[in-house]
Amino acid sequence: MRVVIVGHGMAGxxxxxxxxxxxxxxxVTVLGAEPHRAYNRILLSTLLAGKITEPDVELAEVSGQGVDLRTGVTAVAIDRAARQVRTADGDRIPYDHLVLATGARAVVPPLPGLDPAGLPDRVAAFRTLADCxxxxxxxxxxxxALVLGGGLLGLEAARGLAARGLDVTVVHPTPWLMERQLDAAAGAVLADTLAGLGxxxxxxxxxTAVTADPDRVRLDLADGRTLAADLLVLSCGVRPDTALATxxxxxxxxxxxVDDRxxxxxxxxxxIGDCAQHDGVPTGLVAPAWAQARVVARLLSGEEPTxxxxPRPAVTRLKAAGIDLAAMGDPGAGPGEELVxxxxxxxxYARLRIDGDRLTGAILLGxxxxxxxxxxxxxRGGPVPADRRSLLLGRAFGTAPATSSTSPALMPDGATVCQCNDVSKGAxxxxxxxxxxxxDEVVAATRAGTGCGGCRDAVAGLVGWLAAADSVAVPG
Incomplete structure (x- = not known):
C-alpha cells in the first residue's frame, strides 16, 4: 500500500x-512544507522564554525503512481521480490512501497596517518555529512588547517574553482573559497573577490599526489610546488549513x-489533527491529534479494522512559568451544584460544577x-467524594479519592498520567x-511527557516510587 501524508507537524x-x-x-511518503525537522509546537513558548533550545523541541523522526520523508516540499494539488498529489516542484506522487495533516494557520486580524501575505517588520504571528x-x-x-490576544497561546507568548526581561502588555478585546476556558472571576485572578510576573x-x-516603522510599532485602540512597543506579537486564534481539501x-x-474512522x-x-473537523468540531489540541493518528494507523495497517x-473530554493547561491553571468543561453556568x-x-481560584455525582466542569488556578x-x-467520569471541599482545597479538608496524583500508591492502574499520549499508570x-x-527510559518507551510536558513531574514521581518499592521488596 502507498500512503501519502501531507503535513509533517505533530499529527503527520x-x-x-x-x-x-x-x-x-x-x-509511506511524508510531505512537509516546513524545511526543518518536526517539532513540538506546544514547547515554543518555553523556547521563547529561553528555558530550552531548538533541539529540545524537535520530535523523533522516522525515515528510511519504508518511510520517505521530504521536508521543504509543499503539496499544491490533489488529483483524486488519478490518486496523485502534485507538489510545488512539479512532482506527482501516487497514493492508495492519502492523509491530510495540514494543520492550521495563524489568523491575522483584518486591521489597517496588517497584510497576511507579509507582516511589517517588528510584527510577528505566534504559531510556527519560523514565527518563534x-x-x-x-x-x-x-x-x-505588545501581545494582541489574551487566549492560551497569547498568554504563553507574553509570559515567555516577560521571562526574557521585556515589559509586556497583553491587549484583549473581551472583558477577561481566556474567555473560552475561564469565567470572569478566574480571568481577573489570572490578570493579577500575570501582573505580578511582569x-x-x-x-x-x-x-483598530497597526503602524510599524523600522524602530517602533504602534497599536491603536478603539478607546482612542495608542500603545507603542519594539515588538508586536499576534495571537488571534488559528484557522484550519483546508485549502488543499477545498x-x-x-x-x-x-x-x-471526517467520520469516526x-x-x-x-x-x-x-x-487528522488541526485541519480535521470531527462531529462538528475541529480539534486544536495535541492529545486528540495523536489519538487520531493512532486510529488511522490501526486502520491502514489492518491491525484493528474496527x-x-x-474524543475524550478536553483539559486545557496553561504552560507558563509561575502560573498553574487547568480548565475543563464549559465555563458557563450549567445544571447541578457549583462550588467556588x-x-x-x-x-x-477554584470552581467546580457537579451534576449528580459527576464533575462536568472545573477551573483550578494557583x-x-x-x-x-x-x-x-x-x-473518566468517576464519582466525586462526599466532601466536596477536598476537591476545592486539597486533602487538608477531606480525603481525596484513590485517583489522587499526590500518592502513586493510591492511583488505580487505569488512571491517566499523560493526557497528551493517553498513558496510564498501569502502562x-x-x-x-x-x-x-x-x-528517560520510561518516557522513551511510553512517550509520556513528550506532549505538553506537564506530567513529567508525575512520571518522575511514579518512577521514584517504583524504585523505592523495589528496593524494599528486594533487599541489597
Missing part, C-alpha cells in the same frame, strides 16, 4: 511513526469533515493539591517491570 509525524512501528509491506525565530530576533535589544493587560478594548472537492466546513467524503482520503475515534473558592491575594484528582474525575508500571529504570 506521529502517524508516520505509528505506521513505521507496525511494519508491513507499506510505502522571528520573535526572538526582534526581541533581542527590545525593551517593550505582564500587564488591557481588556475589553479592540485594536480545491480537491472534499467536504469542508470549519475544518475538513477519520475518513473524509472520499474514502481514500483521511484527515478502530474508531472517540477564591483567594485573589494568593492568586488562587496552588491546588487536588488538581490531579479533579482532572482524573473529569476525564508506566508495566514499562518499569519490563526493564526501564530511569525517567
Amino acid at each position: 509525524s506521529r502517524l508516520a511513526a505509528e505506521l513505521h512501528a507496525r511494519g508491513g509491506d507499506r510505502k 525565530r522571528r520573535i526572538l530576533a526582534t526581541a533581542r535589544g527590545a525593551r517593550r 505582564v500587564s493587560t488591557v481588556l475589553g478594548v479592540p485594536a 480545491a480537491a472537492g472534499l467536504t469542508v466546513q470549519r475544518g475538513i469533515v 477519520l475518513r473524509t467524503s472520499d474514502p481514500d482520503v483521511s484527515a 478502530a474508531r475515534y472517540r 473558592f477564591s483567594d485573589a491575594t494568593r492568586g488562587t 496552588d491546588n493539591p487536588a488538581v490531579g484528582t479533579v482532572v482524573q474525575l473529569f476525564d 508506566l508500571v508495566a514499562c518499569w517491570r519490563g526493564g526501564a529504570r530511569t525517567v
